[in-house]
Structure formats: C-alpha cells, structure tokens
Amino acid sequence: MAALDLLGRRGALRIVWELREGRVLTFRALLAAAELPPGTLNTRLAELRAADVVAADGGYRLTARGAELIVALWPLMAWSEAWAASLRT
Amino acid sequence: MAALDLLGRRGALRIVWELREGRVLTFRALLAAAELPPGTLNTRLAELRAADVVAADGGYRLTARGAELIVALWPLMAWSEAWAASLRT
DNA sequence: AGAGGTGCTTCAATTTTTGTAGCAACATCA
DNA sequence: TGATGTTGCTACAAAAATTGAAGCACCTCT
Structure with missing residues (x-):
C-alpha cells in the first residue's frame, strides 16, 4: 500500500486537506494553514507533486487526482470530527 | 484536525488497515504485517489505544470506534489502489 | 528440561522534523 | 530610483522520531 506510505508522512494529509474545494494557496499561506515548518512543507510538496x-x-492546488483523493477523504474527515467531538465530552 | 495528527504518524494508518475486518493480530504478527520496528509499533499502539x-x-483488534474508522478509510483505500495501478502504466 | 511463542525493552546509529533566519526575484508605490 | 512588501524557497543546528538487531521475562506445550 504505497499510498499509505505517502499519505502517512507528517503533514501530507493535512496539506491535501487544506487544498480542498479548489483552494489555491501560496507556499506561505500553506505554511500557516498546515502548521508546518518550511523545510517539511517543501519536502511534502515535492512528494505530493511527484505523486501527481x-x-x-x-500557487499550489490539487490535480484531478488530488481532487479524487479529497472525495475519498471526506468520510475520514467526518470520522475525525466525530472522534474529536466525543473526546470533548 | 487532531485526528489527522494521530493518523498522520508513521505506520498509524497502516496498523489500522492491517486490523480491518475484525482481524486479531499478535504484536509479532502486526510487526510483520505493518512492517514496523517494535519500538515504533509499540509507540503507535499506545497512541491508538489512548485514542480508543x-x-x-x-491480541490487538479494533474497537467499535476503530471499526467506524475502517469504514471511513474504505474510499481512501480504493483511491490508493487506483493510484498505484495508474503508476504501473 | 527444552523448544517455542508471547509482548515487549534497550541501545546506538540514522533519519526526520523543527524553528529561526535569511536570500534572491519580483511587484508596488513613491 | 529607492524603499517596501511578497513570493518561494534554502541553510543550519538542535531536537525528536525511527530503525534494526538483540535480548529478556513470561507462559505453554511436549
């Protein structure tokens, strides 16, 4: 499962998530949004670009394949929110 | 998105994935299945157990919440396979 | 007693990540 | 023209995480 390896790196899922819904962010905007240091962001972006x-x-945006990934990520995000909500109780 | 932080650690998604469909694996079986060194596996398991x-x-198995996570992970896995397949062409 | 499995723990070496700083290129405004 | 702001990064040393191999203590079965 090579995709799990790619997406299982620190910040990778987060970067994709921040680019959801067609958002176009500059390097510096992503820096702030994804809460990553520039070196890590740059490494991740290189990997994600290599993976198309x-x-x-x-500005950085998702490819068509990235857009499909976002769709596949939706249930995970819904789970995340439910999980976070249950932690607060 | 705290769940992204948890799942974005090396091996976390992979461990959950290996425990899909009600599988019960021993520590050593997980070691081999997830391809992680024991120290990392142990750290991840502690985090995943803390997150319920x-x-x-x-033997290690998913909780009810973990089972919901697997369901949410299904589209991501489908995407992964399509992604890997397109890389092979 | 011996052989096998279990869940780990330990350790030093390597890799990754972090945070801060700063650079070179470009646009904008005066 | 020069000053100012923004861009995408790169550099560096320190800290943290990961790795891989070894091994320990415990249990079970023969």
Whole structure:
C-alpha cells in the first residue's frame, strides 16, 4: 500500500486537506494553514507533486487526482470530527 | 484536525488497515504485517489505544470506534489502489 | 528440561522534523 | 530610483522520531 506510505508522512494529509474545494494557496499561506515548518512543507510538496496529487501553477492546488483523493477523504474527515467531538465530552 | 495528527504518524494508518475486518493480530504478527520496528509499533499502539481506536485483549483488534474508522478509510483505500495501478502504466 | 511463542525493552546509529533566519526575484508605490 | 512588501524557497543546528538487531521475562506445550 504505497499510498499509505505517502499519505502517512507528517503533514501530507493535512496539506491535501487544506487544498480542498479548489483552494489555491501560496507556499506561505500553506505554511500557516498546515502548521508546518518550511523545510517539511517543501519536502511534502515535492512528494505530493511527484505523486501527481498537487500541482504548482502560480500557487499550489490539487490535480484531478488530488481532487479524487479529497472525495475519498471526506468520510475520514467526518470520522475525525466525530472522534474529536466525543473526546470533548 | 487532531485526528489527522494521530493518523498522520508513521505506520498509524497502516496498523489500522492491517486490523480491518475484525482481524486479531499478535504484536509479532502486526510487526510483520505493518512492517514496523517494535519500538515504533509499540509507540503507535499506545497512541491508538489512548485514542480508543485499538484494543488489546489477547491480541490487538479494533474497537467499535476503530471499526467506524475502517469504514471511513474504505474510499481512501480504493483511491490508493487506483493510484498505484495508474503508476504501473 | 527444552523448544517455542508471547509482548515487549534497550541501545546506538540514522533519519526526520523543527524553528529561526535569511536570500534572491519580483511587484508596488513613491 | 529607492524603499517596501511578497513570493518561494534554502541553510543550519538542535531536537525528536525511527530503525534494526538483540535480548529478556513470561507462559505453554511436549
């Protein structure tokens, strides 16, 4: 499961998530949104671009494949919120 | 998104995945299945148990919450396979 | 007693991540 | 023209995480 290896790296899922719904973010905006240091962000972006999940054309955005990933991520995010909510109780 | 932080650690998604469909694995079986060194596996298991995703009662298995996570993970796995398949072409 | 399985723990070496700083290129405004 | 802001990074040393191999203590079965 190579995709799990890619997405299981620190910040990878988070970066994809921050680019949901067609958002286009600059490197610095992603820096703030994903709460990562620049070195890590740059490493992740390189990996995600090599995997054809993220593209850079004047700001970072998801590729078509990345957009499919977001759809696949939706249930996970819903679980995350339920999980976080149950922790608060 | 705290769940992304938890699941974004090395091996976390993989461990959950290996325990899919009600599988009960011993520590050593998980070691081999998830391809992790024992120290890392132990750390992850502690985190996943603290998050009430994995339980240990004579072998490791998913909790009810972990089972819900697996359901939420299914689309992601389908995406992974499609992604891996397209890499092979 | 011996052989096998269990869940770990330990350790040093390597890899990864972090946080801060700063650079070079470009646009904007004066 | 120069000053200012923004861009995408890179550099560096320190801290944290991961690795891989070894081994320990405990249990069970023969």
